[in-house]
Amino acid sequence: MxxxxxxxxxxxxxxxxxxxxxxxxxxxxxxxxxxxxxxxxxxxxxxxxxxxxxxxxxxxxxxxxxxxxxxxxxxxxxxxxxxxxxxxxxxxxxxxxxxxxxxxxxxxxxxxxxxxxxxxxxxxxxxLTPLLASELPADLATLQQLWHRGGFPQAQLAPSERLSYAWRQDFIQTFLQRDLPQMGVGVAADPLHRFWRMLAHLQGQLFNASQLGMSLGGASHSTATRYLDLLVDTLIVRRLEPFLPNVGKRLVKSPKVYIRDSGLVHALLNIASLSDLQGHPIVGASWEGFVVEQVRALLPAGAEMGFYRTAAGAELDIVVQTGTRRLGIEVKFSAAPTVTKGFWQAMGDLQPARTVVVAPVARAYPLRNGVDVVPVWALPELLAA
Missing domain, CATH: 3.40.50.300 (P-loop containing nucleotide triphosphate hydrolases)
Structure with missing residues (x-):
């Protein structure tokens, strides 16, 4: 166990x-x-x-x-x-x-x-979240499996990729057709399933209710917002709000939206194997959502978490604030990650006490200018500090 x-x-x-x-x-x-x-x-x-x-x-x-x-x-x-x-x-x-x-x-x-x-x-x-990387052995093979299959125990511990994928597909159908009606939710399963799949394609992007409503066959923006609220309230989707410091910049104020379990993202997009995932356009956004959930689950009480983006292009994937102490986290799906000009602009705007880049690497190493590349299993110690 x-x-x-x-x-x-x-x-x-x-x-x-x-x-x-x-x-x-x-x-x-x-x-x-x-x-x-x-x-x-x-x-x-x-x-x-x-x-x-x-x-x-x-x-x-x-x-x-x-x-x-x-x-x-x-x-x-x-x-x-x-x-x-x-x-x-x-x-x-x-x-x-x-x-x-x-x-x-x-x-x-x-x-x-x-x-x-x-x-x-x-x-x-x-x-209680799906399984975390810090609850499993700290090696890249285990990490890849957790990211690909997601953290629901039966999906993660299934004896084969095929059975894990089948379990996640069954979970999606059961959630829509049985669980939500049992909770008293009166939303038809088919349009909600389409909306859920749209969110999977838009993993980690800014939420645009009007655009999603039109994609649902001309539904109103209020319908799209209601569907999002439902999936957030059932702990399936995360609405990540922007971090809004007083820095005198024009800030993006729309939330980002992530399906919280990476295995469900992949099942919704019919990605059945790890090799299919690694060649899929969603791979970077999927990894970002995976790391967002690891960070959120490990935060101490009272810590705030958001993302930072300005109209001028400054951007940081995750900003954690505890009291007056600020931590910046960039997420990259690369064994040799590089960062953009927008990252350094965000660093200048926010002046975090520490900034790291979380990547699928085996051990931490310095990048430059005081920024370190760290593996996912370094997050518990980092966030505790």
Missing amino acids: IERRLAADLRERLGFYPGVVLLGPRQVGKTTLARVIAAEHADALVLDLERPGDRAQLAEPELFLAQHRQRLVVLDEVQMLPDLFTQLRPEIDADRRAGRFLLLGSASGALLRQRTESLAGRVGYLE
């Missing part, structure tokens, strides 16, 4: 909060992690709310929760019973002991947070 980096944070939060909400897309490993944690608590109770029998036990939630007050109660797929959150508040207030509830949600981050507003101060939030 792969040890997830989030496990230590989850144990820490359960030792402090009465409840923890663990978010993440379907099939990302939330249930597996929750069962590992539950096994560490004597007499923990695990309910899967997709199962009618388990949901029936919560027909009278006030009585049921009070009856199991001394146990860790794990509720999987908690978005299936959204009204349960109103019952949790008085129960937590009746006994504020830490580590009472672990709630797993595959629904949207925004939607679930709205439902849990009444639990403010009573629960902590964590997000």
